[in-house]
Amino acid sequence: MKGNIFEIQHFSVNDGPGIRTTVFFKGCQLHCLWCHNPESIDDKPGEFAFVASKCVGCGSCFRICPEGCHSIADGKHIIDREKCTFCGKCVKMCSGSALSIYGDKGMTVEEVMSEVSKDRSYYDESGGGITLSGGEPMMQSGFVRELAEAACAVGISVAIETNACCKYSYLDDVKNYIDLFLVDWKASDPAKHKEYTGMSNEIIYENLCRLNDSGKKVLLRCPIIPGYNDNEDHFRKIAEITKRLDKSIGAELLPYHSMGVGKIEKFGLEDRVRYIVAKPPAKETVEEWVRKCRSYGGRMVNE
Numbered sequence: 001m002k003g004n005i006f007e008i009q010h011f012s013v014n015d016g017p018g019i020r021t022t023v024f025f026k027g028c029q030l031h032c033l034w035c036h037n038p039e040s041i042d043d044k045p046g047e048f049a050f051v052a053s054k055c056v057g058c059g060s061c062f063r064i065c066p067e068g069c070h071s072i073a074d075g076k077h078i079i080d081r082e083k084c085t086f087c088g089k090c091v092k093m094c095s096g097s098a099l100s101i102y103g104d105k106g107m108t109v110e111e112v113m114s115e116v117s118k119d120r121s122y123y124d125e126s127g128g129g130i131t132l133s134g135g136e137p138m139m140q141s142g143f144v145r146e147l148a149e150a151a152c153a154v155g156i157s158v159a160i161e162t163n164a165c166c167k168y169s170y171l172d173d174v175k176n177y178i179d180l181f182l183v184d185w186k187a188s189d190p191a192k193h194k195e196y197t198g199m200s201n202e203i204i205y206e207n208l209c210r211l212n213d214s215g216k217k218v219l220l221r222c223p224i225i226p227g228y229n230d231n232e233d234h235f236r237k238i239a240e241i242t243k244r245l246d247k248s249i250g251a252e253l254l255p256y257h258s259m260g261v262g263k264i265e266k267f268g269l270e271d272r273v274r275y276i277v278a279k280p281p282a283k284e285t286v287e288e289w290v291r292k293c294r295s296y297g298g299r300m301v302n303e
């Protein structure tokens, strides 16, 4: 079995405890307007990236591409990604390191384990491990199970970042190999959740409760997007959920950042992904959000 793996990122410190290696899965059933990894929404293997600011205009890519993917229109470098076969010829020739290919080949469990095992000593020293992220790892739950089982077998701790928007049986099947579930809660009103992400949140809430009641460690992660979900009802509901999830670590508010917007151009996603550009909130605003959640009885892990 091969996993549709987009990238493996070493030395992550924001994806669970300690130093971690994050394995990014490609494909997601949600389409969050503020996604910070929009290049991993589409489940087709492989994405071609172009960073215009690095291009030195050497022209090698135009000359070498057998498919004619590179052209100029109105003085702008255009890439026809539909025609790209990921042969890599232009990437090798690029003088400015402006071109790259991500995740076009798929990886076996053994290949992923070989890569993540390089950081073993860091996990042991810091209490870290691997984090399965994406995209949505549970879209490839069979691969998640095999990979998590292999990591467990050699004593590597596994966390998963998931939207939990799937049948509970899939989560139940992998949960014995997962030490920590990092589950997103994006909007509390089901209709708003559907508007912002493409799907309702009812199944997510049910799965959160079932994971909690089975004794699994859960951290609720709540991206807060100014103008979309920075409202009292949402903060009150987040607090309520932390009370219902009595075995969970609590909830963490994640203030909006605009990292995903730059990726729209880099990966040529303008016509494939819906996205918004919001204003990142000030530190004081985030502190006020956290204070509100706490005032409603929420167990918040934010400082």
Ligand code: SF4
Pocket (backbone or CB within 6 Å): 064, 065, 066, 067, 068, 069, 070, 083, 084, 085, 086, 087, 088, 089, 090, 091
């Ligand atoms: S990877 Fe190959 S097919 Fe794709 S743009 Fe480059 S040269 Fe063309």
Ligand code: SF4
Pocket (backbone or CB within 6 Å): 054, 055, 056, 057, 058, 059, 060, 061, 062, 090, 093, 094, 095, 096, 097, 098, 099
């Ligand atoms: S090969 Fe690289 S540096 Fe040269 S024109 Fe193409 S993108 Fe720009």
